[in-house]
Amino acid sequence: MRYLETTAILDFDSPTLVALVASRGWKGLPERARIGAVYRFVRDEIAFGYNRTDNLSASEVLADGYGQCNTKTNLLMALLRAVGVACRFHGATVAKRLQKGVVPAWAYPVAPPSILHGYAEVLFEGRFVALEGVILDSDYLDGLRARFPEESGAFLGFGAGTESLVAPVNEWKGDDTYIQRTGVDSDFGVFDSPDEFYSAKGTNLSGVRAWLYERWIRHAMNRRVRAIRRARALCDVEVVTSH
Numbered sequence: 001m002r003y004l005e006t007t008a009i010l011d012f013d014s015p016t017l018v019a020l021v022a023s024r025g026w027k028g029l030p031e032r033a034r035i036g037a038v039y040r041f042v043r044d045e046i047a048f049g050y051n052r053t054d055n056l057s058a059s060e061v062l063a064d065g066y067g068q069c070n071t072k073t074n075l076l077m078a079l080l081r082a083v084g085v086a087c088r089f090h091g092a093t094v095a096k097r098l099q100k101g102v103v104p105a106w107a108y109p110v111a112p113p114s115i116l117h118g119y120a121e122v123l124f125e126g127r128f129v130a131l132e133g134v135i136l137d138s139d140y141l142d143g144l145r146a147r148f149p150e151e152s153g154a155f156l157g158f159g160a161g162t163e164s165l166v167a168p169v170n171e172w173k174g175d176d177t178y179i180q181r182t183g184v185d186s187d188f189g190v191f192d193s194p195d196e197f198y199s200a201k202g203t204n205l206s207g208v209r210a211w212l213y214e215r216w217i218r219h220a221m222n223r224r225v226r227a228i229r230r231a232r233a234l235c236d237v238e239v240v241t242s243h
Contacts, residue, residue, distance in 0.1 A: 003086035003123060007195045009074050012082035014059040026083045034083050035122055036172040042067075042076045043134045043170070048159065049225055050218040053210075054116060055198045066222075068159075069094075069135045069180060070118045074194050076134055077120045086123040090130065091188035091197045093117055094161065098183030101158040102224050107217045110209055114185055116201060118194060124174065128190075133170030133177025136160060141168070141179075143231040156182055158228065 006013050012021075021027065026037050049066030056064075058078030061071045073089065080087045093114035096103070103111055119132035136159060144158055145151075145165060155165035161183030162168040170179045191197040203210075 001086060002192050003088050004081050004084070005193070006078075006081070007193045009055060009057050009194045009198075010078040010081060011057045011059050012078040014057070016059050016062055017078060017082060020062065021079065021082050026079075031085065031124070032174060035080065035085055035124060038076065038079045038083060038085075039131060039134055039172045039177075042072055042079065044137045044139070046072060046075060046137070047225075047229075048072075048136045048140045050221045052214045052218065054118075054203045055194065069132075070116065070194070072134055073118045073120050076131060077194065080120065080122060087120050087131075088123075088128065089118055089191045089194045089197050090121050090132075091116070091118050091191055091201065092184050093186045093188075094180055094183040095185045097156060098161050098180060099157075099159060099221075102221050103217070104220045104224070107212075107220065110212060110217065112209075116203065117180065117184065118197060121190065129174070130176040130178065131172075132181060133168065133172075133179045136170070136179050137229075140225065140229050141165075141170075143228040146231040147228060154182065159225070 024037065026034050029037060047066040048068065050068050051061065051064055051071045054070040056071050056074060058075045061067045061075040067075060077087050077089065094117040096111045096113055096115055099111065100108065119130060121128040121130050144160060148165065151165050154163050161180040162178065163182060168179050170177045188201065
C-alpha cells in the first residue's frame with residue numbers, strides 16, 4: 001500500500017527510527033493507542049522549533065530534536081508508517097501573519113506572504129483524520145498562555161492559529177486535530193508523501209533568502225521560541241514561590 005511505503009524523507013528503516021520504535025513498544029498497542037502514542041511523542045518530545053529546511057528526512061528531524069509544521073510532519077508520518085498505520089500528506093500554505101512575533105521584526109519583510117504548510121492525515125477507522133495539532137509542544141503552548149493570559153479566545157501569531165488558545169483542538173481523540181488551521185490561506189490537497197509534495201511545490205525559500213534563513217533568521221526565531229517556553233517555567237516558579 002502506497003500509504004505505508006518508505007521514501008527518502010520517510011526513512012523509517014533508518015537505525016535510529018527502528019531503535020526508537022522498538023524501545024517504545026508502540027507496535028504492540030491497539031491502533032487508537034498506537035496513533036496517540038506516536039502523536040504525543042512528536043508533539044511534546046520533539047520541541048517546536050525551526051530546522052534548516054522543510055524537506056529533511058525523518059531521521060534528521062529526530063536528530064535535531066525539534067521541528068515545525070513540515071518537519072514534524074515528516075517525522076510523524078515516518079513513525080506512523082513504521083508502526084503499520086497508513087498516512088498521507090496534506091499540503092497548504094499559511095499567511096506569514098501566523099509567524100508574527102516569532103520572526104524578528106528586522107526579518108519579517110524577508111518572509112514570503114504565504115508559507116508552505118503541511119500536515120499528516122492518518123487512516124483511522126476507514127477515514128482520513130488530520131493530525132495538524134502535532135506542531136506546537138505543550139510547554140510552548142503553556143508559555144504562550146502565560147505570556148498572553150488575556151487571550152482566552154481565537155489567537156493568530158507566534159506559530160499558533162486556533163479558535164481557542166486556552167483549549168485548542170490538539171489532543172488525539174480519534175478525530176481531527178489542529179493548531180495552525182486559522183492561518184491557512186490556500187490548500188493544495190493531498191499527496192502520497194512529503195517527497196511528492198516538495199517535488200511539485202519546492203521548499204519555502206531559495207537563494208539569498210534561504211541562506212539568510214538558514215544562517216541567521218531561524219536561529220533568532222528559535223531563541224524567541226525558547227523565550228516563550230521559558231515564560232511557562234517562570235509562571236511555575238511564581239506559583240511555587242507564592243505558596
